Amino acid sequence: MGNKQNTDYSKRDYYRDKRGKKSNATLFEGTVIPGMINCHSHAFQRAFAGFSEHGSNAKDSFWTWRKTMYKFLAQITHNDVKTIAQHLYIEMLKSGYTRVAEFHYLHHDINGKTYPENCTDNTKRNNPEHKLSAMAQAIFDAAKNSGIGLTILPVLYQYAGFGQQTSNDGQKRFINTTAQFNQLVSDCFELTKQYPNTNLGIAPHSLRAVDKESIVEVVHHVRSLDNNAPIHIHIAEQQQEVDDCITHYSKRPVQWLLDNFDLDEHWCLIHATHINAQEQKGIVASNAIAGICPTTEANLGDGIFPTREFLALNGTFAIGSDSHISVNPVEELRWLEYAQRLITQKRVILSSAGIASVGQNLWHKAALGGAQSTNSNTGVISEGKQADLLILDTQQTSLFANNKHLLDSVIFADQKNMIKDVMVNGQWAVQNYTHANEVNSANNFAKLLARLST
Numbered sequence: 461m462g463n464k465q466n467t468d469y470s471k472r473d474y475y476r477d478k479r480g481k482k483s484n485a486t487l488f489e490g491t492v493i494p495g496m497i498n499c500h501s502h503a504f505q506r507a508f509a510g511f512s513e514h515g516s517n518a519k520d521s522f523w524t525w526r527k528t529m530y531k532f533l534a535q536i537t538h539n540d541v542k543t544i545a546q547h548l549y550i551e552m553l554k555s556g557y558t559r560v561a562e563f564h565y566l567h568h569d570i571n572g573k574t575y576p577e578n579c580t581d582n583t584k585r586n587n588p589e590h591k592l593s594a595m596a597q598a599i600f601d602a603a604k605n606s607g608i609g610l611t612i613l614p615v616l617y618q619y620a621g622f623g624q625q626t627s628n629d630g631q632k633r634f635i636n637t638t639a640q641f642n643q644l645v646s647d648c649f650e651l652t653k654q655y656p657n658t659n660l661g662i663a664p665h666s667l668r669a670v671d672k673e674s675i676v677e678v679v680h681h682v683r684s685l686d687n688n689a690p691i692h693i694h695i696a697e698q699q700q701e702v703d704d705c706i707t708h709y710s711k712r713p714v715q716w717l718l719d720n721f722d723l724d725e726h727w728c729l730i731h732a733t734h735i736n737a738q739e740q741k742g743i744v745a746s747n748a749i750a751g752i753c754p755t756t757e758a759n760l761g762d763g764i765f766p767t768r769e770f771l772a773l774n775g776t777f778a779i780g781s782d783s784h785i786s787v788n789p790v791e792e793l794r795w796l797e798y799a800q801r802l803i804t805q806k807r808v809i810l811s812s813a814g815i816a817s818v819g820q821n822l823w824h825k826a827a828l829g830g831a832q833s834t835n836s837n838t839g840v841i842s843e844g845k846q847a848d849l850l851i852l853d854t855q856q857t858s859l860f861a862n863n864k865h866l867l868d869s870v871i872f873a874d875q876k877n878m879i880k881d882v883m884v885n886g887q888w889a890v891q892n893y894t895h896a897n898e899v900n901s902a903n904n905f906a907k908l909l910a911r912l913s914t
């Protein structure tokens with residue numbers, strides 16, 4: 461492996477051993493690029509993708525979508541979550557994601573039953589129906605069976621809206637007290653020791669669903685387990701959320717967060733969509749990451765993150781597939797650039813002084829930002845880094861004679877998946893476009909969808 465970070469993906473066979481020699485052990489067929497990190501996933505929503513695209517008098521919005529989503533998730537059991545997540549994670553691997561941050565908020569059973577606060581009874585611990593972390597463990601199992609790297613982010617969700625509004629029936633499966641939540645986090649921390657290539661962070665859901673004191677408490681707890689644990693939060697996805705925050709806190713959400721917490725490189729602000737220039741500078745100065753989910757933000761009519769301005773300030777970003785309306789980092793990055801072209805009526809927006817190719821610049825920065833957002837030793841091909849790698853199929857026509865524009869071709873001219881092989885943490889997860897568990901997982905997913913559709 462090269463001694464320094466290699467961002468020049470135009471050399472098709474640069475991936476050589478330390479002595480610079482080609483060797484059968486280390487030289488792959490095709491071109492090698494770093495695996496992408498998916499910074500934001502709600503796995504169960506994959507089974508709902510495409511179910512909410514029927515018209516209703518042009519009054520559909522994020523909020524009506526959310527109502528439909530709540531009805532849908534009322535049918536999902538603990539085993540269903542595992543089925544959906546396993547299928548989804550295999551889809552992610554085949555499209556180029558090698559690690560996922562699971563923003564995990566579906567904690568309780570279908571009746572919203574609160575599991576025992578301190579479940580120390582071993583017989584109960586072996587029964588998934590009686591554990592605070594039963595749903596989280598389904599996610600760990602799915603990650604293990606797929607081979608993807610996992611950063612589990614248990615979500616603290618307490619209220620229906622600003623001002624500690626009482627949660628509604630559709631939210632009963634999400635709610636925990638801070639004491640329960642900290643127990644869940646500790647249980648998940650134990651699970652990270654049992655499952656390979658996993659680690660822990662937390663996610664206070666949003667400023668509308670969690671109050672300041674609770675965030676302080678849960679951050680303190682997770683920091684006692686891992687001082688570098690990532691902290692993710694939904695922050696400014698919808699204009700209404702910003703307006704409600706101003707009404708309640710007299711500040712915009714990102715500004716309030718910056719003023720009340722010492723943000724640092726471990727914080728990831730998901731959907732910082734509606735931010736002004738001062739908030740942009742504040743995020744960059746804090747070293748926090750902007751977690752952008754272009755296809756979901758488009759699908760839900762959220763708005764457009766000011767990527768051009770944010771990158772001009774040297775801000776760090778990561779990408780996520782969020783609702784999984786698309787499971788494809790290529791499409792996320794393509795739309796990141798296209799949204800800016802549509803706004804500015806110009807072309808080639810998200811290149812940089814150091815990297816003139818938009819595709820190369822975006823892939824490189826998103827992978828590094830994703831690694832930071834998951835506190836994982838990956839995101840770049842370099843000595844001492846985890847081997848999370850994608851092998852591009854240079855037999856695909858879009859990559860013929862196109863060395864200089866390789867990642868531009870992948871992102872903007874991709875007619876079909878060009879990722880032939882995928883390695884996660886030194887192990888092959890996908891070979892020759894195939895994952896060993898994909899047929900079983902897809903069959904189980906299809907059966908589940910047939911049940912949920914009736």
Ligand SMILES: [Zn+2]
Binds near residue numbers: 500502563694730782
């Ligand atoms: Zn989300």
